[in-house]
Amino acid sequence: MGWEMQESLTTAHNSRFSAAIRWQTRFVCRQFGVLPIDKAIAVIRELLIMDRAAVDTSIRSLIEPFNKKGVEISDATTFANDLEFDSLTVMDFVAEIEDEFDIIISMNQQAEIENFGQLVDAVAKTQAD
Amino acid sequence: MSQDTSSPETDAHAGDLFSKFDGIIAMREGLLSSGVEDPFNLVMEEVLSPTRAICNGRDTILLGTYNYMGMTFDPDVIDAGNKAMRDYGTGTTGSRVLNGTYQGHKECEDALKEFYAMDHAMVFSTGYLANLGIISTIAGKGDYIILDIDSHASIWDGCAMGNAEVVPFKHNDIEAMEKRLKRVPEGAGKLVILEGVYSMLGDVAPLKEMVAIAKKYGAMVLVDEAHSMGFIGENGRGVCEAAGVIDDCDFIIGTFSKSVGTIGGFCVSNHPKFEIMRLVCRPYVFTASLPPSVVATAATSIRKLMHGSNKRAHLWENSRRLHSGLSDLGFKLGTSSPESAIIAVIMPDLERGAMMWEALLKEGLYVNLARPPATPANMTLLRCSLCAEHSAEEVETILKMFEAAGTKPASFLKKNNILN
Numbered sequence: 091m092g093w094e095m096q097e098s099l100t101t102a103h104n105s106r107f108s109a110a111i112r113w114q115t116r117f118v119c120r121q122f123g124v125l126p127i128d129k130a131i132a133v134i135r136e137l138l139i140m141d142r143a144a145v146d147t148s149i150r151s152l153i154e155p156f157n158k159k160g161v162e163i164s165d166a167t168t169f170a171n172d173l174e175f176d177s178l179t180v181m182d183f184v185a186e187i188e189d190e191f192d193i194i195i196s197m198n199q200q201a202e203i204e205n206f207g208q209l210v211d212a213v214a215k216t217q218a219d
Numbered sequence: 220m221s222q223d224t225s226s227p228e229t230d231a232h233a234g235d236l237f238s239k240f241d242g243i244i245a246m247r248e249g250l251l252s253s254g255v256e257d258p259f260n261l262v263m264e265e266v267l268s269p270t271r272a273i274c275n276g277r278d279t280i281l282l283g284t285y286n287y288m289g290m291t292f293d294p295d296v297i298d299a300g301n302k303a304m305r306d307y308g309t310g311t312t313g314s315r316v317l318n319g320t321y322q323g324h325k326e327c328e329d330a331l332k333e334f335y336a337m338d339h340a341m342v343f344s345t346g347y348l349a350n351l352g353i354i355s356t357i358a359g360k361g362d363y364i365i366l367d368i369d370s371h372a373s374i375w376d377g378c379a380m381g382n383a384e385v386v387p388f389k390h391n392d393i394e395a396m397e398k399r400l401k402r403v404p405e406g407a408g409k410l411v412i413l414e415g416v417y418s419m420l421g422d423v424a425p426l427k428e429m430v431a432i433a434k435k436y437g438a439m440v441l442v443d444e445a446h447s448m449g450f451i452g453e454n455g456r457g458v459c460e461a462a463g464v465i466d467d468c469d470f471i472i473g474t475f476s477k478s479v480g481t482i483g484g485f486c487v488s489n490h491p492k493f494e495i496m497r498l499v500c501r502p503y504v505f506t507a508s509l510p511p512s513v514v515a516t517a518a519t520s521i522r523k524l525m526h527g528s529n530k531r532a533h534l535w536e537n538s539r540r541l542h543s544g545l546s547d548l549g550f551k552l553g554t555s556s557p558e559s560a561i562i563a564v565i566m567p568d569l570e571r572g573a574m575m576w577e578a579l580l581k582e583g584l585y586v587n588l589a590r591p592p593a594t595p596a597n598m599t600l601l602r603c604s605l606c607a608e609h610s611a612e613e614v615e616t617i618l619k620m621f622e623a624a625g626t627k628p629a630s631f632l633k634k635n636n637i638l639n
Contacts, residue, residue: 178596181368181387185395194402196363196384 142214145191149210152186165207191217246569253570255577258588268292269480269608274585282603282617283587285418287560288449288530289608290480290520300481303515310510315342316497319508327514330521331485335456335471339493342485342514344506346445346474347373349484351380352502353441353470354412358383362408365399365433367391367424369417369595371443383410390417390595393428400436409438415458416446419594419602420553421561423451423458430464441470446559449478449524450531450607475517478524483509483517530607534560537605537614544618548625553600563589564601564621572599578624584617 150163156179157163161172169175175183184195187209193216195203203209251257256275265273269289270281290296303323313319324342331340343349354377358364362383366374369390378385386403388395396411403409411433413424426442433440444457452460455478459465469490475483486496497503509517535557542557545564553563566572569590576588579601587602594600609617 176597177592181389185389188402189398192402194363194384194386194399196386197378198384 141217142210145214145217146210148190149187149206149213152190153183153206156183163206165205165210167206168204169206169209170204187213193217250569250573253573255573256580258573258576261580261585266291270606270613272585274580277580277583279580279583279585280609280613280617280620281585282605282609283585284606285446285477285604286480286606286608287446287534287604288478288480288524288527289606290478290523293480293520293523295523296480296516296519299519300512300516304510304512307511309512311508313507314504315508316504321508321511321514323511323514323518324508327483327518327521328485330518331487334454334521334525335465335487336454337471337487338489338491340485340487341493341496341500341503342483342509342517343503344484344509345482346472346476346484347376348502348506349472349474349486350374350443351377352500353472353486353496354378354410355381355502356496356500357439357470358408358410362410363403364410364412365396365403365438366412367396367414367417369419370412370414371418371445372593374412374414374443383408391422391424393425393432396429397432397436400432400438403436409433409436410441411438412441413443414446415442415444415451416559416561417595418446418561419589419598419600420563421446421557421559421602421604422554423447423558425462426459426464427462430459430462430467434467439469440467441472442468443472445472445474445477446561448473449527450534450560455524455527455531475513475520479517479520481513481516481520483513527607534605534607536611537607537609538562540611540614541603541605541617544614545621548618548622550621550625560605562603562605564603566599566601569599572601575624576601579620582620582624584620584624 153163156175157173159174161167167173169180180200184200187193188195191213193213195212195216199212203212261274263272263274264276267273269284269286269291272279272281307321307323311319311321315324327342328340331342332338343352350371350373354364354374358378358381360382364378364381364383364385366378366385366387367390368387370387386399388399400409400411411429413426413429415426416423430440430442442457442459444459447457449455451458452465454460456465457471457473459468459471465471470486470488472486473484475481475485538557538560541562542552545552545562551565553565564586566575572588572590576586579586587600587604589600589602591597591599605614
């Protein structure tokens with residue numbers, strides 16, 4: 091059992107997780123040492139949730155200069171209606187996120203994203219993939 | 220991110236599929252209620268030459284036709300068209316892959332191969348279909364298209380019709396393009412799409428740098444040279460020729476509806492497997508081919524453009540004179556120096572742009588009124604495109620018309636922020 095845990099954490103560690111999750115993986119390794127595989131998966135799932143929080147914080151600060159009217163941001167805040175983003179604003183905002191996380195958010199992906207929560211989910215997922 | 224175009228009133232007449240156009244209907248009505256002539260419904264009752272027509276009853280200088288080389292009334296071109304219509308009839312009534320390939324279509328493709336010094340040429344029924352067909356066919360599922368955000372509608376529609384991942388970058392931004400290329404997953408196919416001249420502002424792409432970077436990342440490159448054919452580059456092959464990168468361009472897309480002076484589109488390429496496009500490209504297969512007269516006029520015109528260096532030089536003189544003249548009059552222009560045969564005059568908004576457009580029309584000058592969403596940065600533009608057949612005197616007359624239209628409603632334009 092032990093080596094499986096080690097392997098799954100190593101996989102997590104080596105994949106394209108954000109710096110935050112890599113650090114947390116190391117931390118968990120040091121804390122728990124050898125864990126059974128189901129426990130290990132639970133730990134990693136927990137880490138992914140924590141990673142989403144980090145992505146949320148980061149995007150929240152990136153959106154500020156584009157949030158001209160100071161709309162309060164929740165997961166349900168929509169870009170087109172609540173924030174009144176036009177296509178040019180969308181391009182600039184997406185470019186900021188892409189640069190920050192070193193990812194691509196293609197137009198195909200953007201078409202599926204209507205609100206802030208969906209954007210955070212999409213970025214967190216791209217990070218974890 | 221998806222743009223919701225519905226309005227709150229939509230619910231009031233649920234079920235009417237036209238409700239989604241209420242916004243643009245209101246915009247148009249608002250514009251016309253101010254009393255201006257409809258800028259999007261102009262009729263040319265008579266066309267006197269490549270540069271003059273009777274528009275809405277007035278003798279008008281044409282400065283918004285993309286008829287850069289003035290080939291539309293060339294006697295040799297007209298003769299070729301007449302002869303082909305007599306010999307081959309008015310239309311092919313068929314697809315290129317069935318009964319729609321005549322001798323004239325092959326001759327037209329031969330003329331293109333010679334013009335561009337490339338191995339393959341494929342003629343489409345319009346330039347729009349050329350972009351739609353080539354882009355949607357070559358970039359498939361899992362491939363990545365990296366393109367300039369200000370790309371023409373036909374390029375965007377080609378992307379939308381295909382299944383590739385579409386990744387735009389900021390207009391003419393070399394660094395933004397490279398960043399996106401760098402992030403494409405390893406092993407994915409990559410197509411970079413650029414234009415030689417961007418038609419709204421008339422600015423030119425930094426193709427030398429951009430094509431080199433695209434090649435560095437192993438991408439194929441498609442360049443739309445619709446607005447440069449015939450007068451940019453030593454042989455009129457476009458900005459890619461002028462920038463010395465034509466050999467690194469995998470596909471050049473062009474049109475017959477600008478410098479060539481008729482209608483139709485094409486793609487030229489040196490790709491060894493290019494001919495297979497004729498079987499797999501749906502906008503090529505599933506539409507009727509161009510009429511014999513059209514391909515005959517196109518072929519004749521293309522061959523004449525190969526020897527058009529005097530006309531090219533005169534066109535550039537016209538472009539430089541109009542640019543400097545309009546700058547001196549105080550108009551805000553799309554480029555700081557003339558980069559092509561398009562000079563775009565920037566208007567503060569649609570309402571005032573339409574007023575100025577109408578004032579020019581009453582002076583006897585036709586230009587294009589371009590408005591969002593076709594324009595970059597939501598600009599309203601009075602877009603002027605010059606012709607090699609505009610005489611030097613005509614360009615001076617054009618400048619006087621701008622001056623008159625700009626000053627007639629006394630200080631109106633200054634007050635309304637149209638002039639600097």
